[in-house]
Amino acid sequence: MKQLKGKSEVRYALWQAYNKKCAICGEPIGYTQLQIDHIIAESIEKDHNELYRVLKKYDLHKDFQLNSLYNLRPACGYCNREKSYYEAPEEITAKLLRKAKNKISDVNREIQKYLEESNYALKIETMRKAVKSGELKLEEYIDQVNNFVSDYGDEFVEYENEFTNFRSIKYNSVKLDGYLPRLNEPEGSCLFTFNSFYIRGMSITLTHNEILQTLFKGTKTPTDQLMRPYIVDKLSEDNYIIQLGSSRFNLSKDETMHLCEVVDRFISEYIVAIEKIEKVLTCKEFLPLSNDLTKYKLIKIHKKLWGLMLKFADEHDNYHGNGKWHIFDSSGRNIIKVYNNEPTPQYNSGFHCVIHSLVDSNDSWEPTEEVWLVWWDVEKNKNYGIRDYWTVEQTYHWLTNEFIPLVMYSYDSSLSRNKLGFKKGVSFDEYKELNTFNNLYFRNSNRYIDIYKTTRVNELIELVNSLQLYYSVTTETYLEKKAIDSIYDALIYILSISSDTDFYYICSKLNINQTSDINHLRTQVYRKKKNEKYGKVSGGVLDMLLRSISASIEYSQEIINPDEIKLITQYLEPMITDYNLNKLVSAYLTSKWMFL
Numbered sequence: 115m116k117q118l119k120g121k122s123e124v125r126y127a128l129w130q131a132y133n134k135k136c137a138i139c140g141e142p143i144g145y146t147q148l149q150i151d152h153i154i155a156e157s158i159e160k161d162h163n164e165l166y167r168v169l170k171k172y173d174l175h176k177d178f179q180l181n182s183l184y185n186l187r188p189a190c191g192y193c194n195r196e197k198s199y200y201e202a203p204e205e206i207t208a209k210l211l212r213k214a215k216n217k218i219s220d221v222n223r224e225i226q227k228y229l230e231e232s233n234y235a236l237k238i239e240t241m242r243k244a245v246k247s248g249e250l251k252l253e254e255y256i257d258q259v260n261n262f263v264s265d266y267g268d269e270f271v272e273y274e275n276e277f278t279n280f281r282s283i284k285y286n287s288v289k290l291d292g293y294l295p296r297l298n299e300p301e302g303s304c305l306f307t308f309n310s311f312y313i314r315g316m317s318i319t320l321t322h323n324e325i326l327q328t329l330f331k332g333t334k335t336p337t338d339q340l341m342r343p344y345i346v347d348k349l350s351e352d353n354y355i356i357q358l359g360s361s362r363f364n365l366s367k368d369e370t371m372h373l374c375e376v377v378d379r380f381i382s383e384y385i386v387a388i389e390k391i392e393k394v395l396t397c398k399e400f401l402p403l404s405n406d407l408t409k410y411k412l413i414k415i416h417k418k419l420w421g422l423m424l425k426f427a428d429e430h431d432n433y434h435g436n437g438k439w440h441i442f443d444s445s446g447r448n449i450i451k452v453y454n455n456e457p458t459p460q461y462n463s464g465f466h467c468v469i470h471s472l473v474d475s476n477d478s479w480e481p482t483e484e485v486w487l488v489w490w491d492v493e494k495n496k497n498y499g500i501r502d503y504w505t506v507e508q509t510y511h512w513l514t515n516e517f518i519p520l521v522m523y524s525y526d527s528s529l530s531r532n533k534l535g536f537k538k539g540v541s542f543d544e545y546k547e548l549n550t551f552n553n554l555y556f557r558n559s560n561r562y563i564d565i566y567k568t569t570r571v572n573e574l575i576e577l578v579n580s581l582q583l584y585y586s587v588t589t590e591t592y593l594e595k596k597a598i599d600s601i602y603d604a605l606i607y608i609l610s611i612s613s614d615t616d617f618y619y620i621c622s623k624l625n626i627n628q629t630s631d632i633n634h635l636r637t638q639v640y641r642k643k644k645n646e647k648y649g650k651v652s653g654g655v656l657d658m659l660l661r662s663i664s665a666s667i668e669y670s671q672e673i674i675n676p677d678e679i680k681l682i683t684q685y686l687e688p689m690i691t692d693y694n695l696n697k698l699v700s701a702y703l704t705s706k707w708m709f710l
């Protein structure tokens with residue numbers, strides 16, 4: 115049987131599947147330096163007893179084929195020569211066998227690609243000869259080449275289990291293989307492959323950040339609006355300039371539409387995957403750390419309070435007492451771990467949360483007296499819930515409703531004086547009743563707008579102001595036409611329930627004729643709405659519209675009732691959805707600088 119490792123497609127595929135790196139030391143290898151070898155030497159095949167012994171040692175099936183992809187690995191010349199590694203050879207062999215098994219589908223895919231490419235080249239060659247001999251006209255040749263630029267078809271493969279979160283999306287000339295974000299591994303990636311005539315077979319990989327930065331904006335917008343960051347320009351009706359990652363290339367109009375279709379399907383799945391994580395961790399009102407997406411900022415507190423919290427945890431170590439509050443594992447500095455050795459009526463056993471502090475020095479050179487407390491997801495594949503590992507929100511509630519009051523109660527010097535005799539001691543519950551604690555912490559909570567939490571006029575004004583602030587710094591936005599209409603409708607509605615308003619301000623913001631007649635004003639706003647023809651609007655337009663809405667609500671705040679608040683919020687809902695999505699995307703962008 116011909117040696118697999120001698121076949122050029124196998125050589126090439128292994129090299130690709132291992133990312134052009136040595137399977138042993140991980141160093142990059144050039145194709146010409148590449149050495150492919152059997153992991154378990156093929157020579158033992160002749161000696162049946164030895165073969166049986168070796169297969170047993172590595173826990174392999176008796177039908178294991180030594181001359182198969184399961185037993186091949188690429189290596190650099192150095193590793194191939196130096197058979198004495200710092201690890202025991204058996205361990206390396208076992209590791210390489212595992213690696214080979216994991217790479218099988220990648221290797222097969224690369225082999226397939228290689229064979230298709232070769233086939234393509236041969237066809238071109240045959241046709242070129244036919245042109246030369248006059249059997250084929252040049253125009254026919256061009257037509258045929260264009261025609262068999264093969265089509266990937268239209269296919270969506272979803273493959274999800276606890277090990278992978280893989281999507282493969284094919285749409286005519288474009289194919290994407292991607293990994294979606296998931297718990298503990300919030301950063302996905304994707305690989306585009308093109309079947310375009312000009313850039314046939316080209317592959318481009320995008321990282322998590324590149325996906326969020328270039329694929330999200332402009333989703334579902336018409337191609338020729340050029341609102342998608344990866345469509346750089348339109349050269350002619352049928353030629354677009356595309357930039358993905360660091361690659362810039364041209365695509366025809368159809369191919370550009372194929373690309374947009376694939377991107378739209380993938381990015382919507384990608385966002386859903388992040389939303390899923392947020393749902394499980396109940397963390398959408400908290401910000402992940404930009405250098406580690408498995409951690410979330412809870413609250414900012416004074417260093418002294420953090421010191422007291424650590425002291426309390428230290429004094430209530432699980433192993434040094436069995437009182438109700440002995441629920442800490444005080445190993446480790448500057449970290450609080452809530453832990454039960456034995457189950458209690460309140461908590462089952464195990465770790466419930468890990469909180470550490472972070473110096474708040476992002477925007478200041480000044481040393482600060484405050485620290486951020488950070489929720490840390492250290493438990494892999496655990497249930498998130500009150501009786502197991504706590505979600506971000508549960509941890510937040512525990513901290514602010516239980517732990518901080520408890521720490522204050524325990525170290526309140528005025529209380530201990532009382533306890534010494536003059537007055538009867540105050541119980542914890544009474545203490546909680548008597549004091550407020552929310553001035554002890556700061557929380558950054560305007561990342562997500564929850565429309566169901568808007569029930570009062572001041573909350574509605576705050577909501578509109580958050581939107582206004584956001585859209586005032588956005589250059590252009592694409593909302594569906596009816597979403598833009600709906601924003602106008604919010605203003606029209608407020609003007610219809612008010613008898614008076616801030617005429618001067620609204621007219622000048624909306625750039626319409628000054629009037630002091632509310633019906634006239636409403637008619638003018640209505641006309642302005644009719645003039646909005648497309649889904650694409652500049653941030654400036656939304657800015658002025660939202661300022662007018664905010665001003666009109668403020669002017670009429672005495673008369674707006676809860677039902678009307680609900681209705682106004684509903685008019686703004688499409689915009690709030692857009693706002694929340696954009697905030698989500700920016701919250702999950704990472705910036706990985708090295709902290710000195």
Ligand SMILES: [Zn+2]
Nearest residue numbers: 136139190193
């Ligand atoms: Zn090596």
